[in-house]
Amino acid sequence: MQINNGLVYLIALPLAGAAILLLAGRRSDKWGHIFATLMSASSFAVGLLQLSQMLARPAEERAVEQKLFEWISVGSFQVDAGLLLDQLSICFVLLITGVGTLIHIYSVAYMSHDKDRRRFFAYLNLFIAAMLLLVLGNSFLNLYVGWEGVGLASYLLIGFWNQKPAYATASKKAFIMNRVGDMGLSFAIMIAFATLGTVSFAGIKEAAPEASTASLTAIGIMLLVAATGKSAQFPLQAWLGDAMAGPTPVSALIHAATMVTAGVYLITRSNFIFDAAPTAQLLVVIVGAITLLFGAIIGTAKDDIKKALAASTMSQIGYMILGAGLGPVGYAFAIMHLITHGFFKAGMFLGAGSVMHGMDDEVNMRKYGNLRKFMPITFVTFGLGYLAILGVPPFAGFYSKDMIIETAFNAGGIKGILLGSAALLGAGITAFYMTRVMILTFTGAPRWDEKALPHESPILMWLPMAILAIGSVTSGFLLSRGDALVHWLEPLFAEHGEHEELLKPIVVTSLALLMVAIGVAIAFLKYSRSEVSRTAPEDVSLLTKIVRRDLLQDDFNEAIFMRPGQALTSTLVKTDEMVIDGAVRGIGSAALSSAGALRTSQTGFVRSYAALILIGAVALIAAIWVVTQ
Amino acid sequence: MTFTAPVLNYTILSPMLIILAGALIGVIIEAFVSKAFRPLVQLILTLGTLLLALVQVFRIRGTESVTAAMGSVIFDGPGFLLQAAILIISIISVFLIADNENFTALAAAIPGSVEEQESIQQGNKVTEVFPLTLFAVAGMLLFPISSDLITLFVALEMLSLPLYLMAGLSRRRRLLSQEAALKYFLLGAFSSAFFLFGAAYLYGYSGDITFAGIRDSVVGGSGNDIFLLIGIAFVSIGLLFKVGAVPFHAWSPDVYQGAPTAVTAFMAAATKVAAFGAMLRIYYTVFANAQWSWTPLLSGIAIITMLFGSFVAIAQRDVKRMLAYSSIAHAGFLLAGVIALNKAGLSASIFYLFAYGVATVGAFAVVTLVRDSAGEVTDLNRWTGLGKRSPWVASVFAFFLLAFAGIPLTSGFIGKFSIFSAAYESGAKAVVIAGVLSSAIAAFFYIRVIVLMFFTDSHEDATTVVIPSVLTRITVIFSFVITVALGVYPAPLIDFINKFATFIR
DSSP states (O other), X not given: OEEXXXXXXXXXXXXXXXXXXXXXXXXXXXXXXXXXXXXXXXXXXXXXXXXXXXXXXXXXGOXXXXXXXXXXXXXXXXXXXXEEEOHHHHHHHHHHHHHHHHHHHXXXXXXXXXXXXXXXXXXXXXHHHHHHHHHHBSBHHHHHHHHHHHHHHHHHHHTTTTTSHHHHHHHHHHHHHHHHHHHHHHHHHHHHHHHHXXXXXXXXXXXXXXXXXXXXXXXXXXXXXXXXXXXXXXXXXXXHHHGGGSOHHHHHIIIIISGGGHHHHHHHHTHHHHHTOHHHHHHHHHHHHHHHHHXXXXXXXXXXXXXXXXXXXXXXXXXXXXXXXXXXXXXXXXXXXXXXXXXXXXXXXXXXXXXXXXXXXXXXXXXXXXXXXXXXXXXXXXXXXXXXXXXXXXXXXXXHHHXXXXXXXXXXXXXXXXXXXXXXXXXXXXXXXXXXXHHHHHSSSOOOOTTOOOOOOOHHHHHHHHXXXXXXXXXXXXXXXXXXXXXXXXXXXXXXXOOOOSSOHHHHHXXXXXXXXXXXXXXXXXXXXXXXXXXXXXXXXXXXXXXXXXXXXXXXXXXXIIHHHHHHHHHHHHHIIXXXXXXHXXXXXXXHHHHHHHHTTOOSOHHHHHHHHHHHHHHHHHHHHHHHO | OOOOOOOOOHHHHHHHHHHHHHHHHHHHHHHHSOTTTHHHHHHHHHHHXXXXXXXXXXXXXXXXXXXXXHHTBOBOHHHHHHHHHHHHHHHHHHHHHHHOOOBOSOTTSOTTOHHHHHHHHTTOOOTTHHHHHHHHHHHHHHGGGBOBHHHHHHHHHHHHHHHHHHHTOBSSSHHHHHHHHHHHHHHHHHHHHHHHHHHHHHHHHHSOOBHHHHHHHHXXXXXXXXXXXXXXXXXXXXXXXXXXXXXXXXXXXXXHHHSOHHHHHHIIIIIHHHHHHHHHHIIIIISGGGHHXXXXXXXXXXXXXXXXXXXXXXXXXXXXXXXHHHHHHHHHHHHHHHHHOSHHHHHHHHHHHHHHHHHHHHHHHHHHHEEETTXXXXXXXXXXXXXXXXXXXXXXXXXXXXXXXXXXXXXXXXHHHHHHHHHHXXXXXXXXXXXXXXXXXXXXXHHHHHHHHHHSOOOSSOOEEOOOOHHHHHHHHHHHHHHHHHHHOOHHHHHHHHHHOOOOO
């Protein structure tokens, strides 16, 4: 593989940005935000340069590597800190730095009233660096460093306004649930090392064909656990909604476009493991299918615009996980959906931020209404994102989501029908809740608070939104034209044979559009025809109540994990105090009293010391006599 | 009868000759240099002599000789390492001795007499302590490189006699100090008698006093084994007395407490290196083939020593006594290195001796700093809350205690680990188990002092920490740095020791 020593700059630039801003402290308050944005933009420029070089090379020589330093060298365990840039990672590099830079620009205006803006930008740079390390690491261990790094950045940014206890709790919740997933990743790495003797992607890919299915399945399941944690998939999904406590640009960048898709990256990157472990792969599609429905259903009952979008993110990542679980035929579509989703969801989050900016930080959609008159640009960019997520042709989501639904149907047998139907149903529910968001926010009669003075956001905010909106319109078409992305990624994945088609593509597309139309229609009937109340109605069915409680995800976690966990720890503390400390104290006091007794042998009289020596000598002679007899 | 010119081989003897020359010049200075200049001149002379000897020791490293001083001195790798360790420890101890105001003004004056008062008023100082130190160092240098029993005995007395005197030089609580010195002398003489008695038995066994001759008899196995065994036992008593192994330890708490703290530091660190050096040579070369007879005895003593030292230290209320018992426990750990009887054991023992010696001097140096109006305070009850009043001094002391306890990232951990693994390798499992157990017990009282200093509210009659002088500061910092460095990155020293640690015969 070719060596390219420029890869490190991708990470080094934003990392330096974070370090400088954090170390310089208040001194950099004046220029910190611009500096951080420049760092992110330079990293994007390096990414573009790398892409142009990559395009100049033939398909099989596109991947390049850079060894940074010898990291761990213990006996047979050798790990270098190394970077790998191939067709898959370049997609992520450009998405992270590109969308990241736009969000930096947006934040300059969005955070302009926050006195801690510099710290915010330092964390954003830190996140960019960590995320790039995640996608550029050439081994699972290097990836793990980035994986933990983005977890840290996410924690810091969710709790950025940690003066509010609820926000601090939200960041803690996100961090702890992510730890569960992180344990999965570390177990996967340990199993890989124990059974395959290596943790590098290349090494594992080479060793995988000879490895036992059992160990590959174990690695695969552990990787899936990791993916569910980071990507907010069932059953580790509960943190994402609370993570909306962070500033909105953070939600757009970390909790929509990039970090939460790390699980999809992980599964796609480990394709050689999942291809050889069908059980693990089956679990992946099950998780994906459950989450896409779970997230969509939660989305229907959310009145908080950001939480509705968060639920939608969960659901869309469910699609990606589903796609990635469908094997070689699905990886490219998962990545395509990831990229298009990166555009339209980031755009919509920024739109939500723009709305909040104009509405005095109000997030309750029931207190919006008729905003299209006052925020035309936000309305248009958000609307384009809306069309994209629905999958209306020719917007971006149409190409990517449709392909996943189609591939799901073609998975074969009952499995294919179930997965395809779930994906189809999800598309319908998506249409419903997104239409609901549109109607409640931008149309109808105004239901604002008195002090609200809706106005359009400054150019620094709407320009990134506009650029992302262009992406929401065109990215799908561009990526799928002539199967561009599929061919681009082809060298990475195993060959896949032709599948027999359960349904013709045109049938699937028609069915999907029909579902979308039904969803939109129901939403119109329910919210556009009648007056929307400013408070959520209380006299609703039990089902609605359950959905409003996030399908009881928190109640479940609290009942099954938290309370027994608390009981366990308090028991352990008691045991520690009573049994272990008691034993230690007992031994201590016993030692003290016996020491006191022995101490009396020290009389201070030289005659007794001499006697002691004599006794010792006699004892030695006696011992010798015993030994020699 | 023809007269053969004696082969002396001055190169090998040069470090000791330098020290003895320095000591003699010191005596002359006592006679001729005026009182005002004496302390400074003596200090410069002593340090210069020690440094010169250290340089000389390094210059002759790698030489191996069995013929020096008519075959009564043997020089080899371990000899070099031990001499270097003794000299380094002596240098940092001399800093303490020079700095210390705890020496009496006139040693010959009766405590509380008019003479003493006058002497104090005149500002007299016992600068004799410097030549005495040098004489003791010369004996210590000779001790581990002696190659016959007579030279060994001479070296033993040469290092002991100055120490007996120095132990009695304390400025305050002079009666206690003099009592300690007398006890030390009486018991030392008693144990020397045992040593000589054992030497006589060994001569009776082999008809030779040289180590080589005795070893040949042991290998040949021709002599009377009972003679050999009694000889080994009694010679061992002499040596075990010097290192303070149970049941020959009784002098050490009293002497450690009574002697001026600087002398205690020197005695505890340097004597231990010299005495263990001699033990290692004798057991590794002379008695190696009679291993069956002495290993069980020495193992028993090691186990009792470790456990007794650790246990009794718990009950101590005086920091110097506590360190004395800790030193007894450490003698037990070091005996494990003697019992190991393999190359790893030898290297580990030498490493341990150096690391322990340096940490000991550092710890006693800190003890000299904690005072009240009447002088040093060694009562542990009055050390409470020291961490709040003088965080640096308390932290450094805590670090030395952690090193004694063998906590990782200190030299003590590396030393204990290597010495126990060497002993385990050679099959002395019981010793290792007892060693680990008593380490755990020992941690109890080391950490208790740390708790006392940092987590206990201070007494009303609180002590103060004096601002250390440059000399003491050098000693503390040097000991601290070495203790950290050997804990974090011990590889260079271990490699260096491994390169030299082979006895020639």
